Amino acid sequence: MARQQKTIITCAVTGAIHTPTMSDALPYTYDDIAAQAIDAAEAGASILHLHARDNETGAPSVNTDDFAPFLPRIKQATDAVVNISTGGSLTLSIQDRINPAATFSAEMCSMNMGSMNFSFHPLAKRYGDDDWKFDWEKEYVANSDGNIFRNTFRDIAEAAKTLAPHDIKFEHECYDVGHLYNLKFCMDIGLFKAPIFVQFVMGILGGIGADIDNLVFMKKTADKLFGDDYRWSILAAGASQIPMATTASQMGGHVRVGLEDSLFIKRGELAESNAQQVAKIRRIVEDLGSAIATPDEAREILDLKG
Ligand code: KMH
Numbered sequence: 001m002a003r004q005q006k007t008i009i010t011c012a013v014t015g016a017i018h019t020p021t022m023s024d025a026l027p028y029t030y031d032d033i034a035a036q037a038i039d040a041a042e043a044g045a046s047i048l049h050l051h052a053r054d055n056e057t058g059a060p061s062v063n064t065d066d067f068a069p070f071l072p073r074i075k076q077a078t079d080a081v082v083n084i085s086t087g088g089s090l091t092l093s094i095q096d097r098i099n100p101a102a103t104f105s106a107e108m109c110s111m112n113m114g115s116m117n118f119s120f121h122p123l124a125k126r127y128g129d130d131d132w133k134f135d136w137e138k139e140y141v142a143n144s145d146g147n148i149f150r151n152t153f154r155d156i157a158e159a160a161k162t163l164a165p166h167d168i169k170f171e172h173e174c175y176d177v178g179h180l181y182n183l184k185f186c187m188d189i190g191l192f193k194a195p196i197f198v199q200f201v202m203g204i205l206g207g208i209g210a211d212i213d214n215l216v217f218m219k220k221t222a223d224k225l226f227g228d229d230y231r232w233s234i235l236a237a238g239a240s241q242i243p244m245a246t247t248a249s250q251m252g253g254h255v256r257v258g259l260e261d262s263l264f265i266k267r268g269e270l271a272e273s274n275a276q277q278v279a280k281i282r283r284i285v286e287d288l289g290s291a292i293a294t295p296d297e298a299r300e301i302l303d304l305k306g
């Protein structure tokens with residue numbers, strides 16, 4: 001596939017996995033989510049991938065009342081494409097997870113392409129906590145049910161059919177090579193139409209590791225399955241975020257950063273904000289000779305409803 005003229009930066013502002021105890025920078029109040037999303041757009045993000053949280057506790061939320069206080073503020077202050085998560089959190093049903101994207105008729109939403117043992121890599125927790133010791137029994141045996149991220153073909157079909165009338169562009173989250181085959185199968189049975197937008201999610205424990213060999217394999221597989229009918233981006237978890245985004249941008253991919261995916265600005269150093277990560281990858285992309293896409297250019301590249 002030809003090298004993209006312009007690189008789309010997505011910023012995933014807060015997510016559902018990190019907790020406010022892990023970093024003071026992680027936004028969770030309505031005000032902080034709005035402010036950091038707006039700052040990220042001003043720094044160069046043309047897509048904002050958004051989750052909601054309880055305003056008091058920071059617990060992940062799919063309650064539309066927890067989206068309503070910040071979505072209009074972001075739309076009023078920026079022209080960025082709003083991308084609402086349908087990942088929700090690991091314990092929720094697919095119906096609950098897709099409700100916010102359907103209710104607010106988002107321009108984009110995530111679409112997770114397979115079930116997995118979703119976990120952040122335990123070694124990532126070592127940064128900033130020298131006393132922390134990994135307790136396999138406590139983390140992954142006693143709590144093992146909590147780690148299943150369920151996205152069966154029935155779940156995917158339900159999400160696709162419910163959201164189809166809203167003309168939403170999907171960010172197809174593929175955490176491993178097999179998820180690309182799931183996506184191809186779903187296209188073959190008519191659930192999704194080209195051109196598609198694929199997010200290579202790398203470095204989540206339970207999915208493919210974040211390294212260059214794996215990125216090349218993901219891209220070659222996607223080229224084989226989708227030909228010219230796809231655009232792609234990378235999201236690498238933890239401290240691999242910026243290095244892998246840099247590599248992907250040189251391979252013609254778009255990039256996703258944000259505190260949902262990594263709390264770090266570099267290995268061992270916590271980021272101050274989402275905008276700091278956006279500014280860093282923007283600087284790198286531009287220094288390497290590419291330009292970043294404006295929101296309207298992102299709409300054109302991804303063929304959004306606009
Ligand atoms: N947290 C990311 C690794 C979603 O929101 O649908 C994946 C994600 C899932 O963004």
Ligand code: ZN
Pocket residue numbers: 012015016049051085087110260
């Ligand atoms: Zn997300």
